[in-house]
Amino acid sequence: MLRQNLKVFLLFLMIIALLILFKNGQIFDLGVVFRSWLAPQGTINSLTNRPDNIEEEYKNLLAENNRLKTLAEENQQLKELLEFKKEREYSLVVANILSRDPANRNILIIDAGKEQNVEVGQAVVVNNGIIVGKIIDVGIDSSKVRLLSDNFSKLAIKTGEEQKVSGLLTGALGLTMNLSYVPQDHDIKKNDLVVTADLDVDIPAGLVVGKVEDIEFSQEDLFKEASISPMVDYNTLSIVAVIDSL
Amino acid sequence: MRYLFLILTFLSAVYFFTVLNFYDNGWQYVQPFLIVSLLVYYNIDNQWLYYSFAFLAGLFVDSFTGVFGLHAIIFLIIIFIIRSLQLTILTSKNILAIIILTILAFLLFWLLFYLANFLFSWEMYTFQQSNLMPMFKMFLINIATVIFFHLLYFNLYAKKHERQSF
Numbered sequence: 001m002l003r004q005n006l007k008v009f010l011l012f013l014m015i016i017a018l019l020i021l022f023k024n025g026q027i028f029d030l031g032v033v034f035r036s037w038l039a040p041q042g043t044i045n046s047l048t049n050r051p052d053n054i055e056e057e058y059k060n061l062l063a064e065n066n067r068l069k070t071l072a073e074e075n076q077q078l079k080e081l082l083e084f085k086k087e088r089e090y091s092l093v094v095a096n097i098l099s100r101d102p103a104n105r106n107i108l109i110i111d112a113g114k115e116q117n118v119e120v121g122q123a124v125v126v127n128n129g130i131i132v133g134k135i136i137d138v139g140i141d142s143s144k145v146r147l148l149s150d151n152f153s154k155l156a157i158k159t160g161e162e163q164k165v166s167g168l169l170t171g172a173l174g175l176t177m178n179l180s181y182v183p184q185d186h187d188i189k190k191n192d193l194v195v196t197a198d199l200d201v202d203i204p205a206g207l208v209v210g211k212v213e214d215i216e217f218s219q220e221d222l223f224k225e226a227s228i229s230p231m232v233d234y235n236t237l238s239i240v241a242v243i244d245s246l
Numbered sequence: 247m248r249y250l251f252l253i254l255t256f257l258s259a260v261y262f263f264t265v266l267n268f269y270d271n272g273w274q275y276v277q278p279f280l281i282v283s284l285l286v287y288y289n290i291d292n293q294w295l296y297y298s299f300a301f302l303a304g305l306f307v308d309s310f311t312g313v314f315g316l317h318a319i320i321f322l323i324i325i326f327i328i329r330s331l332q333l334t335i336l337t338s339k340n341i342l343a344i345i346i347l348t349i350l351a352f353l354l355f356w357l358l359f360y361l362a363n364f365l366f367s368w369e370m371y372t373f374q375q376s377n378l379m380p381m382f383k384m385f386l387i388n389i390a391t392v393i394f395f396h397l398l399y400f401n402l403y404a405k406k407h408e409r410q411s412f
Contacts (some may be wrong), residue, residue: 001333008293009326012301015318020315098316 037059038107070238077239080127083242088129090204091245093118097237098142106150106171106234112242113141121202130231131155131196131207135242143242147234148177148209156197157209160188163195169209177210182224185242188212194228204243249292250304252299254283261304267310272380273362275371277388283321284351286390287328288344289399300325315369320358324351341397347391352385 073121093116101107124133137144153171167182192212210228217224287296304318328347336343342401361396
């Protein structure tokens with residue numbers, strides 16, 4: 001009887017040991033067997049395993065997304081230039097900005113030169129005719145553009161309520177622009193639009209430059225001065241157009 | 247009838263186990279499953295039945311605890327030891343033997359859990375000084391319950407239907 005008791009006890013102990021091993025998945029995982037019976041292994045794998053190339057795909061999509069964003073931006077700029085061309089009937093040479101002059105960040109190098117009839121002194125515009133600079137040097141297929149914010153840039157402009165107030169626009173440390181030589185008796189206000197004057201033969205009149213920001217004057221001075229904020233960020237330019245014939 | 251009795255006993259143990267575990271003032275140390283396993287052992291001669299009952303009872307308790315199988319193993323060891331004792335020393339099933347075996351069963355229960363805690367750090371029950379008094383109280387209640395129900399069953403049913411020394 002004792003032996004029989006021992007046998008039964010050991011049998012139940014073995015059953016418990018097996019149950020524990022099954023439960024912990026050390027012999028085989030009952031859960032896996034059950035799941036694979038319910039759903040094919042392929043389905044389980046596709047749901048539980050992450051795809052192998054997910055990171056690569058993500059990088060590709062990220063690159064493609066950036067490329068498309070750039071293209072959309074470029075497309076928008078070109079559309080605006082096209083509208084500007086139709087509106088004013090100018091002859092435009094569209095150019096990409098290749099780089100900036102390492103010595104002076106306000107000098108841009110564009111991929112249009114003599115072959116595209118670009119000449120020194122011509123106006124460089126973006127969007128709907130916003131002037132950003134002038135051609136200062138022309139190569140065979142590239143040119144240098146001096147931005148209006150450059151210290152050596154000078155441009156005759158008009159401002160005021162009816163654009164009858166003349167002045168001289170100069171660059172200020174590559175950051176902003178200063179308006180000077182505005183007679184004291186001429187009235188200018190903040191947010192007055194600043195446009196090009198018709199003094200320069202290569203630069204058409206009425207191209208938008210920016211807006212009046214701060215006005216400075218005193219009774220002792222002969223002229224008023226003002227700082228002008230540009231209409232576009234000169235650091236984010238990518239496509240420009242040169243007005244090669246008026 | 248016997249199997250129906252076993253099922254009802256098991257279900258009542260489930261009920262008391264669940265209810266008593268809601269209390270935190272020592273009542274959680276009442277062991278309904280060990281009580282019914284002992285009662286089943288005392289009143290059924292078929293070893294497959296009482297071993298299976300202890301096995302299932304232990305597994306049921308284990309389904310609520312962190313160490314799967316520990317209660318089942320301990321219940322089986324207890325049944326094995328008291329069965330071995332009955333086959334060697336305490337061969338009679340009189341009330342004194344029942345009392346001794348019941349006390350021994352619960353002593354073994356706590357001893358084995360203490361060993362599991364001490365050797366493997368399986369902390370099923372917290373053996374702190376503050377818990378010792380409730381454990382002892384419930385230890386007595388457990389023993390009294392087993393003896394009471396055994397006497398009840400014996401006097402109301404077994405005396406008339408089964409031949410048993412008492």
